[in-house]
Amino acid sequence: MSALLEVSDLTQRFGGLTAVDSVSFQIAAGSVSAIIGPNGAGKTTLFNLVSGFQQPVGGAIRFEGREITGQAPHRIAAAGLVRTFQLVQLFSDLSARQNVETGCHLRGRGGVWAALTRHARARAEMQRARETADELLHFVGLQAQADLAASALTYGQQRLLEVARALAAGPRLLLLDEPAAGLNAIETDLLAQTIGRIIERGITVLLIEHDMSLVMRIARQIIVLDFGRKIAEGPPEVVQNDPAVLDAYLGGVDLGGGASDA
Ligand SMILES: Nc1ncnc2c1ncn2[C@@H]1O[C@H](COP(=O)(O)OP(=O)(O)OP(=O)(O)O)[C@@H](O)[C@H]1O
Ligand SMILES: [Mg+2]
CATH class of the missing domain: 3.40.50.300 (P-loop containing nucleotide triphosphate hydrolases)
Incomplete structure (x- = not known):
């Protein structure tokens, strides 16, 4: 093997x-x-x-x-191959869902910039990112926290959110x-x-x-x-x-x- x-x-x-x-x-x-x-x-x-x-x-x-x-x-x-960090590295002002969505954009070839420059495709990609984020929030048990700012989550929830964000990149x-x-x-x-x-x-x-x-x-x-x-x-x-x-x-x-x- x-x-x-x-x-x-x-x-x-x-x-x-x-x-x-x-x-x-x-x-x-x-x-x-x-x-x-x-x-x-x-x-x-x-x-x-x-x-x-x-x-x-x-x-x-x-x-x-x-x-x-x-x-x-x-x-x-x-x-x-995707990693998380020893210290929490979330976007504290963004919602839990938005934090996971940022992970999704690591997956696409063009990234965020390509998404922004191609309108129709950008909307489809953002819709997909949202669906992926919601699925992953559910996966780590944070579906109820989707709209809360990352900074409003408990420390334990923030660590799970980081795992969800890493999973969004499709490792x-x-x-x-x-x-x-x-x-x-x-x-x-x-x-x-x-x-x-x-x-x-x-x-x-x-x-x-x-x-x-x-x-x-x-x-x-x-x-x-x-x-x-x-x-x-x-x-x-x-x-x-x-x-x-x-x-x-x-x-x-x-x-x-x-x-x-x-
Ligand atoms: N950027 C750096 N510049 C200089 N020294 C560094 C740097 N990064 C790590 N070190 C040193 O390298 C060694 C290994 O550090 P590292 O952070 O990899 O350890 P670790 O096993 O992760 O420790 P911990 O369990 O405390 O997280 C330590 O002596 C550390 O001080
Ligand atoms: Mg270390």
Whole structure:
């Protein structure tokens, strides 16, 4: 079976710091995988490289067999690889529906500008975007909030709204950077269920997460980073008992599946 995402020897440096150090891994289609590791391990930097927000100093990224290394974020998103951010990045004055609609425009080739310059087609595209947005708001359970400003939503709802917006771009691979950060237990449970239904739609999920009980519950494959290096990889039960992983987390989070935060 060929991998959906293949990362080879990926490296990123900031001055003297090697934030991502020759990292290689593969993500199979149809799975939930997680990247874990202590603060500053290089997880978000890895996402920045894979999604085109930063250029690596070395290594290669292949998506669906095609090399995407160094491509612009909008091209990578249009190819079907879409990410969310560690901190909420919504248009706070726009409604929930409008926020999701902005995601739809990543999908079309011409984008918003082409839509605005071609009147009839623009109207059809905007109508489609609205229908997609309403369907996705329903999918994440925010249909009742469609007309509210994003800033009026609870924090947990804002995180789900970001997932809906990312889905609007039509991803085949969805990267989520700490989607459960700041969520309470009920919201985290809702998120886990939503991720389960995203998989059922045929979308592959790769998430960065500090909430170990969530990771151990939903991820089939876990990649562990420490100081930019991949120190372990495997299913939860293997990674959980790996001496190198326990060492990296020494005095830190409980990998046994209990409540944790970092
Ligand atoms: N743009 C940048 N310029 C300089 N250093 C950076 C930059 N981005 C990240 N770093 C450094 O690279 C290292 C990895 O950072 P990164 O944000 O990828 O870690 P992380 O694993 O996502 O951490 P966290 O769990 O806290 O989100 C850290 O030492 C960080 O300070
Ligand atoms: Mg991070």
